[in-house]
Amino acid sequence: MSDTNESATFPIAPNAVRYVKLGKGGKWERESLEKGILHFGFESADPVSLQLCREGKWDEIRIGWLEDGGFAAGTATSFSNQMKTYFEDRGDTLWVTFIDDKLHYGFLEPGEPERADPTDNSDWSSFRRMRGGWRSTDALGNALIRSSLPGTITKLSMYRSTICRVSDYEYLVNRINGWRSPELENADRARSSLLEALGVLIRRLHDRDFEVLVDMAFVNAGWRRLGRVGGNEPVKDLDLEIPLTRERAYVQIKCATNQECFVSSVANYKTREHYSRLFFVYHTSSIPLVNQWDDLGVVLMDAEDVARMTLESGLSDWIIDRSR
Incomplete structure (x- = not known):
């Protein structure tokens, strides 16, 4: 867990920016914040799914959600794309989420996901470690409180699935870097x-x-x-x-x-x-x-x-x- 910028390097220059919901109803928020991890579902630690991810067989994963999971075609494609975004990130994607009315952000460490709870045979969720943990202050030390952010950013918390693109990513990156827009x-x-x-x-x-x-x-x-x-x-x-x-x-x-x-x-x-x-x-x-x-x-x-x-x-x- 990190709420300071002592180990952060600014300015940040991510190749992509993604919002992530940490579990249904935010059930993984506290754990992710305290352990400095990104806890992720979609049975991403299942050995078969994990091997398909390693091999980049995203269409087979999509078919699995479609045929074995019984999901609609659009939903199956969405699930597959979200797993791909999570698995293939090499540490250059900026991940953001809302916890306790603050925007938290960070970058993943390189490496494969780990199983969240190896002792629970009903839980095949996984996690990846955040580089330096999650942060909730900008480069100047100002807290990224929800009420201080525009609607283009705060509306992300209403997203119903797990991962989505951040449309106003330029503003968000500038805000984290402590830069003011023209x-x-x-x-x-x-x-x-x-x-x-x-x-x-x-x-x-x-x-x-x-x-x-x-x-x-x-x-x-x-x-x-x-x-x-x-x-x-x-x-x-x-x-x-x-x-x-x-x-x-x-x-x-x-x-x-x-x-x-x-x-x-x-x-x-x-x-x-x-x-x-x-x-x-x-x-x-x-x-x-x-x-x-x-x-x-x-x-x-x-x-x-x-x-x-x-x-x-x-x-x-x-x-x-x-x-x-």
Whole structure:
């Protein structure tokens, strides 16, 4: 078993990439991970089947599945092809699978399959050893978590048979090597440019539009407004609550402000025991404000923070329209 890249050689450059399901319902996943093996079925350790594999008589294996096994022609061909892929791999195929919501990958060591359990006459499954075991981190040490992978990769876990091709293999190899695709680089640059532009536009908003923007951003983020924006209360601009947890917070919204005003708002917040957080939101200050009260639930948000929040809330067009 290996979850580190200490013995891995990057970049990897496989001749083929295959997904493998480790047993029905994943019954061989844990064993394969712990022993650093690829456990494979299809009676691949049966002496007759093994000899046919050695001789490369894949059509005879197909006929065996068709006539002796009673499978349909397409299924028999599929079984034969999967056995061929497994048996003929000389260590240059990248094998991937999902275990515990992580993508694991590795290369087989050269050599023939071994019988998985010689003491069980009803079990003719086999295994081959993984070179360095299975790995679940990329070249940079980042975990290959299912939720961080695109659907073209995660859909592989829904495959019903054992071995299949990986259509989006270029992306997967690049991801394992720690390389970013040109499309992702372009998207990141575009996002950074948009955030920078939004920050400039946010600083141009007048008081009322800025208050409305902050209000919509918090509501879109899941907060429920209990008090209206821009009320007569001198300190509190927004009274918020998270419906599920009943957590209370209030938001102080300022266009132009300074450190003295921020300190005053924090002092007032300390007297309000029924609030667990203060959001001090502003877009302009002659010098950057300093937050020394993170441990008290004080969150300081400048124009850049508001830009990120509005982008994530889908409010970019609203800002652009207000700035025309």
